[in-house]
Amino acid sequence: MTLHIINQSPLGGSALQDCLGSFVEGDALLLIEDAVYAAASPAEHKLPQGQVFALAADAQARGVTLAQAVTGIDETAWVDLCVAHTPIVSWFR
Amino acid sequence: MAKSILALCRHAPYGNALAREGLEAILACAAMDQVPSVLFSGDGVYQLLEQDPVAINEKSLRRNLQALPMFGIEHIHVCRKSADARGIAADTLQLAGAEIVLLADTGPFIRGFDQVLSF
């Protein structure tokens, strides 16, 4: 199952949209850098239900409060997510 | 054990160096006998349209793409939703010597690979 990693803010370009177009149930989604802005209101940005993560440090840096549906993780948990998934796909710019 | 590799190309030609440098990486993998599959998605679909960049002093990326079959890459996968969203008709997507494969659903396709190189 794929781990999708997005680093672009939800309306800053097509990364989120392209990613969601390739998302299959059972995949995991990780929001990093500017993508954590989507984590405040996941429903509004049509994020999938379940298996949505965000880097807590990146959210904290931007003053973003994670919605309940989004699991905040640290870098160690990110490594674990990578171990648990193949392939890993980055969506950026 | 060797891994199956997908190159995911999401950038339009010329505006971002990653379009050309992505292709260079694909060709290098193929030259090393690690022939990747290639998927054009998002703005990457624009790479496959006719181009004439002489006036902006650029080399034609599409000409370079036409070398893919020479490197052993004969199937070019294209995200159908991306093409549709940009008003690109399927029959305008052609590359000499290659077969264009339109994918209605890229998710399951991506899942089939060990590694994805994003460009």
Added chain:
Amino acid sequence: MDNLVIEGREIALDKEGFLRDLNDWNPQVAAALATRENIELTQDHWDVITLLRDFYREFELSPAMRPLVKYVGQHLGQEKGRSIFLMQLFPPSPAKIGSKIAGLPKPTNCL
């Protein structure tokens, strides 16, 4: 590196013997470049040089070994579309030496 002098005209080469200006290329220049590589050009060499230039015109790329072998095979027949054939013509690195003599850009070191 020394420049070429052909019929009184000086042709600038870079340190590795590639043409600085690709527009300087002509068959005489190719023969002189080949001499510097200790290669005497035969018809087989010229066939491949022509194909190298066709390849560049078609794809705007200096070919790596793998596509060059395939391209030669498509145009000169399978008997010649083999790395050993190219290796004998342009030792020790056919894509690089061939590109140099055919007046193509210096390969980027990547392929």
Added chain:
Amino acid sequence: MQFTLVVYGAPHSSEGAATALRFARAALATGHSIYRVFFYADGVHNGSALAAPPQDEQDLLGQWQSLQQSHALDLTVCIAAAQRRGLLSESEANRLEKPSANLADGFTLAGLGQLAEAAAVSDRLISFGG
């Protein structure tokens, strides 16, 4: 598990390189290994010895180098992407007849074959976009 990291972002212009460093440290701290960090596109600027950020900003070059020393990290900079952008080793500067070299200690210039090879042998490959 063996990871390969591909870095596209120039230091101090996008976050990609800094994020890659955070990931690399976490992976190494949890007992994983990093097969290679491959710097590509604008990411090649991470290998510049000439970066001089102010003292109160993070020093990404220093962080790469200290990680390289403590874990014998393979920091490979794509030679073609580097040539275009003016990042050269002594021998490349000499070969290409350029006035000076600027590749930082701990980094190596190599071809894209190193990316292909890393993709083929690593357990996981992660791209860090610019």
